[in-house]
Amino acid sequence: MLAVSAVQAQAVVEYVTPELATVGQELALTGTVTTARDAALSTQLQGLVADVQVDAGDRVENDQTLLTLDATLAALSLQREAAALEEARTRLAEARRLRDEAQPLAERGSLPQSEYATRRAEADLAAAALARLKAQHAEQAEIVARHQVRAPFDGVIRRRLVAPGEWVTPGQAVLELVALDDLRVDVQVPQQRYRELQTTQAASVLIDALPGQSLNGRIDARVEALDAQARSFLVRVAIDASPDTVVPGMSARVRFALPGAEQAVVIPRDALLRFPDGSSMVWVLDEKNSVRRQPVTLGAQRGERVVVLEGLTADDRVIVRGNETLRSGQAVQARVFAP
Template identity: 30%
Template structure:
């Protein structure tokens, strides 16, 4: 048995302890909320790259404040494990270029390397000023050899279709007309023959119209000839 006074004291002490507990719980919630906010802010100070690559540009300095709204550009990250190459080709090649065609890439910076890619896209527009069209080549870039902005040379493989070709030096152009022609040799006489050309490679050009297989063509010095001039064949070359 305890007295009423003792009971009231115990009850008062209990209520005081309970109040202190509730205050402590509230303080714990506030502290937990502050901790989560601090953890979030700390996490926001660390930016993780969305993919592996190289930093190509930095836009802020250490210690400079960055914001999420409006967003602050911090750096530029690029992935060059695969690269896209844009090539401009003459419009006469348009019928022959197909998606997936092999493309051989060369760079003056690395002349010993021979890289290969494939035609990934053919743009549907011809540039009226250059009479050329653009293709996109996709290729693997081992060890990041090729860099964005570099100039490269390319050779597009257009298939194995049979074609009649002659040396590029054999093709002449009539001044002011755009007409192309060459000289063929018949009975030791030079005869001018207008031709329609197609695909051009480094040293040869496709003849689409104007010549027949087996005809003798003057491969050099044609600019000095006149129709009907007598010629002497020193040698013939097979292409």
């Protein structure tokens, strides 16, 4: 009776033997969505922040005013230069009038040639003074304009780093602006696989925030410089995605199809147990119908089936049903899985 009860208490599981299939080679990598334009904006002058016209999350257009420094003194200097410029125009007009008035008199001999030469020189000096003051006025106008920080491109404000009343200096970041177009996915490719990828090669991109959606991508750039610490190369994959759904900073998975084909073990997806650290395992039956944990390395997923690169052979019996609460060494009742 005890033996019968023990058999009845055993968990019932269903298993499959892995299939051998010819599959194309793939390289799967994780990466991050980035954009070609990502800038930490700073002022061109030191000064007191008078107003910040934007905040984090605001979308802005190219040349839009984002931040303004107190320009009171600079504006007064510009008014002074404008007044001096107007005075110089008046002086030039008067000098030219006197010169032109003296010319016929000098030609008739009614005015000494030295006096006429003096009036011509005074007109030339007035013209030079006007040109100098025009340059000074333009310089001061540029100084006033540099009291504003303007958007260098269309994008969204990622962070606002200062507030009105703060003193800022050139080189100090005051806003972070990121473009929402020209999106790409940056991935680090192990050095041993780098040469297998070619520029313009196609890729399949899965954005983790958009489950079930696959985006078309292509390699846009391969950075021919090794990251000495990670022993990897940077590869950028351009993607065609709407900024309303994909934004810089999102995580992504990229798959590259590689040349050649190979025999691989394929099992149902339901046999897998996945863990937060990215590892995976299956339960395998031994000859006495006891179970053991078997770590596996996965390849591409093909519908309801997954390619196993390492950890299984075609002779293993892999549990598909009843694998949720098993313990290593546990004896079970096993039967063939019937889809």
